[in-house]
Amino acid sequence: MxxxxxxxxxxxxxxxxxxxxxxxxxxxxxxxxxxxxxxxxxxxxxxxxxAGDWFEGLKAEHQVARGLLEKLAATREEDMAKRAALVFELQHAMGKHQVQEEYVVYCVVAAHGQADVAESLNADHFEVKQGLYELEMIGKEKRPGFLEKVAAIRTAFESHVREEEDEVFPALQVMLTDAEKTALTNRMNREGFKVA
Ligand SMILES: [Fe+2]
Ligand SMILES: [Fe+2]
CATH class of the missing domain: 1.10.287 (Helix Hairpins)
Structure with missing residues (x-):
């Protein structure tokens, strides 16, 4: 055998x-x-x-991320475990949010003649991801500059959110029919569920 x-x-x-x-x-x-x-x-x-439709859902998520950033900004050097837990939570929340926008919403923005805008928003996302990665490393390696990095991420995030909430998303919303809005909302929630 x-x-x-x-x-x-x-x-x-x-x-x-x-x-x-x-x-x-x-x-x-x-x-x-x-x-x-x-x-x-x-x-x-x-x-x-x-939260309702796609836009309201994204606004609610912006608020959650903003809250986590505020909590991070209020931490002290000795709160190492708390910082690590908040960074982890923020990476998860931000990751899901970005997937919904990148795989669905920005594609619809691009399909409505704004490919350059979608590309620029997409690039902002990498900046935030990179910032969160650096924040994680600063925390792990107990290096100075944690709060400065949080402040830089907050600034980048707020400027990105203002562009989405005040300009790009309202402009997209008026271009969509009710059926398209519903389809976008459902499609976005499906994508979010995958990575939730
Ligand atoms: Fe975004
Ligand atoms: Fe967003």
Whole structure:
């Protein structure tokens, strides 16, 4: 008997001796995990969905990110664990927000003749991601400059949000029909759910 066929025989024997039920339990466990995960994701997306349409949902998320940045700005050197937890939370919130905008909203902005605007907003997102990464490293390595980095991220974030809320998104909203608004809202929430 070759090594390969010997292993196959061992596997068949193991399956016969409860291997199948162990495998089934594993699959069931995975299914349960998926359900728990879906429930958690639904809860995470609920606030955005409940805010109303796509624009209101994004505004609500801007407010959440703003609140986390305010909390970070109020931390002190000795609050290392709190800083790390807030940076983690902000990366998750900002990540989901950016995915919704980049994969859906900015694509619609570009499709309505504003590809350059969409590209520039997209570039702003990288600036925020990079800032959060640097913030995480400053915190981990206990380097000075944590609050200065928070302030820089806040400035970049606020300027980006002003452009979205005051200019780009209202302009897009008036170009959309009611059916298009609903479709955009649903599509955006679906994308957010994926990464919630
Ligand atoms: Fe954005
Ligand atoms: Fe935004």
């Amino acid at each position: 070759t090594d390969t066929s010997a292993r196959k025989t061992e596997m068949k024997t193991a399956m016969g001796k409860g291997g199948t039920s162990a495998l089934m339990a594993g699959v069931a466990g995975f299914g349960l995990g998926m359900m728990v995960s879906a429930g958690r994701k639904a809860a995470a997306q609920a606030a955005t969905f409940a």
